[in-house]
Amino acid sequence: MVPQLSVSANPEPGWKEAMFDQLLHLLLPNVCAVCSRLLMEDESGFCKSCRAEFDPFALSTEGEGMLRSTIAARFGSSFSFERGWCRYLFHKKSPLQSALHSMKYGGLFSLGRVFGRELGELVAASGSAEGIDCVVPVPLHPLKKIERTYNQSEVIARPLAEQLERPILARVLRRNHFTRSQTGLSAVERRANLEGAFKAEGDVRGMHVLLVDDVVTTGSTMAAASGALLEAGAARISLASVALALKE
Ligand SMILES: [Zn+2]
Structure with missing residues (x-):
């Protein structure tokens, strides 16, 4: 039985x-x-x-304004972007730092989806997403991807792209050489570290690209990645990051 x-x-x-x-x-x-x-x-x-304990920007224009002044302080008029979105202001030793660290190094990639959805809502709610053609995550060097098994920017970018109903072009940018971690480098060192770091290999001609990263500190990574996309023919670049870290 x-x-x-x-x-x-x-x-x-x-x-x-x-x-x-x-x-x-x-x-x-x-x-x-x-x-x-x-x-x-x-x-x-x-x-x-x-x-x-997280510190979100009350208005998306406030996050964008701080992003613009951070980048202008470093690059002047040599790097301009269309629109910019940041969800949180980053503070050292804060719960947000701990969460972002777990996402990046602790294998908690599901957090990237949580942050990506939030960022997607922010971009969609601003009413300026209409002109965006595609979403491109800032890539990791392939060796780093093997080490960490995933690219946190791509995990963030996927739900964001879904929300905006735009394609994600996760292979269009390639990281050329094994750049050192940007942590602890001066502004000049950061720029030298990223010189020629990215190459665009896909067709982005005429496109308005939304470039996505986890944290913007000086904007050097965004500037280097944008440069490669513009060189490949992208028409406009907008930026989205989960957090903005202000210079101490
Ligand atoms: Zn808790």
């Missing part, structure tokens, strides 16, 4: 999905990326109290 499973003869529609969901939660508890507390159903990535 075959033992019977105690599953109702007329289960609710979607019960398999619900069971799978519960099993998944059991195996991979949904915890806050910052404080490791178990998340409530309406929380995603972070608990409410850690999220309350």
Whole structure:
């Protein structure tokens, strides 16, 4: 005699999905990326109290203004961009830094999707996404990608592109040489470190490209990547990053 499973003869529609969901939660508890507390159903990535410590720009124009002045301070008029979106102001030793660090180095790539969705909402809500033709994540050097297994900018860019209903061109930019980490470098060193760092290999002629990265510090990476896209014929560049770190 075959033992019977105690599953109702007329289960609710979607019960398999619900069971799978519960099993998944059991195996991979949904915890806050910052404080490791178990998340409530309406929380995603972070608990409410850690999220309350993040410092979002109240208006998208405020984030854009700070991004423009950061880049103008470094590049003057040699690097101009169409529109810019940043979600958060970055503070050292903050819960946001801890979350971004876990996303980048700790293998928590699901956080990238949370940030990407938020950034997508910000861009879409600004009403300026109409002219954008495609979304391009800032690439990692292939060796770094092997080391980390994923590119955090691409993980952020995917839900953003979905939200805007634009294609993501994740292979159009290539990182040429193995640049040192930008952390701790002076402005001049950063620029030299990134000289010729990117090459555009796909067809972006005439396009308005939305370039995506996790954190903008001096804008050097964005400037170098934009330069390669413009050289390949892109018509306009807009920028989106999860956070903007101001110079101390
Ligand atoms: Zn938390």
